[in-house]
Amino acid sequence: MGTQSSTKMYGGVCWFAVSFLGAIAVQGDELPRLTTLSDTSIRYQVPDKPYVVLKQGDVEAVVVDNRAVDDDVLPGHRAGYSGIASLKHAQRRDNLFVPSYAGLNFEHIHDGTDQDRKVLFEPRNAPMELRIVDQNTAELYQKPTPTWGLESCHRYRLLDDGTIELTFECIPRRRSFHYDYVGFFWASYIHQPESLDIHFRGHDAGGPKKTRWIRGVTPAHGTFSTHVASDDKRDFSHEDDFPLTLVFNRSRYCYAEPWYFGVSHGMAMVLMFRPKDAIRLSQSPSGGGQGNPAWDFQYFAPDYEVGQRYQFVMRAMYVPYESPEQIERATQTHREALAAQ
Numbered sequence: 001m002g003t004q005s006s007t008k009m010y011g012g013v014c015w016f017a018v019s020f021l022g023a024i025a026v027q028g029d030e031l032p033r034l035t036t037l038s039d040t041s042i043r044y045q046v047p048d049k050p051y052v053v054l055k056q057g058d059v060e061a062v063v064v065d066n067r068a069v070d071d072d073v074l075p076g077h078r079a080g081y082s083g084i085a086s087l088k089h090a091q092r093r094d095n096l097f098v099p100s101y102a103g104l105n106f107e108h109i110h111d112g113t114d115q116d117r118k119v120l121f122e123p124r125n126a127p128m129e130l131r132i133v134d135q136n137t138a139e140l141y142q143k144p145t146p147t148w149g150l151e152s153c154h155r156y157r158l159l160d161d162g163t164i165e166l167t168f169e170c171i172p173r174r175r176s177f178h179y180d181y182v183g184f185f186w187a188s189y190i191h192q193p194e195s196l197d198i199h200f201r202g203h204d205a206g207g208p209k210k211t212r213w214i215r216g217v218t219p220a221h222g223t224f225s226t227h228v229a230s231d232d233k234r235d236f237s238h239e240d241d242f243p244l245t246l247v248f249n250r251s252r253y254c255y256a257e258p259w260y261f262g263v264s265h266g267m268a269m270v271l272m273f274r275p276k277d278a279i280r281l282s283q284s285p286s287g288g289g290q291g292n293p294a295w296d297f298q299y300f301a302p303d304y305e306v307g308q309r310y311q312f313v314m315r316a317m318y319v320p321y322e323s324p325e326q327i328e329r330a331t332q333t334h335r336e337a338l339a340a341q
Contacts, residue, residue, distance in 0.1 A: 037153035059162030080124035103188035112238030149174030189288030193264030200260035
């Protein structure tokens, strides 16, 4: 197996708390080195295929770069969609995600200004390199992108119980962001669930902070689409005609705990975040086409510095669904682990 890009070997492989906003204060060399972007001693292989199959416990996840695939593993997978192209469970062998798209897909880099669509969707269009670290871990590395100059690496790791841990690291290499922040957006396109909605613990925006289960319902794409944390008072400048309507269109709710879940065919997909990463939860009822909602999230690097490394860590669990309380119990250990980082 090889090391960083200058010395790596190629081969075809088939196996594969601090305060809420205090996160931004720990940056660069103070951050742990968790991917091949920051730790060049990590050994990896680059496979011949654009994907790798990871299996752990009851879960099978296929990590793919942003090239098109059409074979028995990923039939009809379209170019431009990276991340987890297929997510299956022993109790549901159909793909959770829209087969032509993906989940935990790196969708946007932005600065709140109106840009050509290809620029707004630059993660789809700039080449990625799939790196296999071990049988449970794969990364997607992207060189500094043509327009924004953002270098990044996503690490997808299957934990012992099949939970996916996603670590994202990036370094802005140019001062190309107009409003001095970097905005990021990830999307998961869910294939024909019974309910388009997501569920989280929160309260009415501007109202008493009495936490309850919220069913996040958004009537149309870009309407009441984004739920921020109770103590997230950040305001990011953006142009009035900024076309990514999901990003800044806030809902009537705030979340009290940084996690949510959605239900599809008796299974729950749960997305869990570190409180210190100040993630924003987003959703669309039709992001993946009619009847295919997008269950999304956002991350911001405010007052960014060129050459500075930024990082967040989240986990995604795919389990049979019984009730919100059962999901809360099933995820407790993971949520506590994220809060302690």
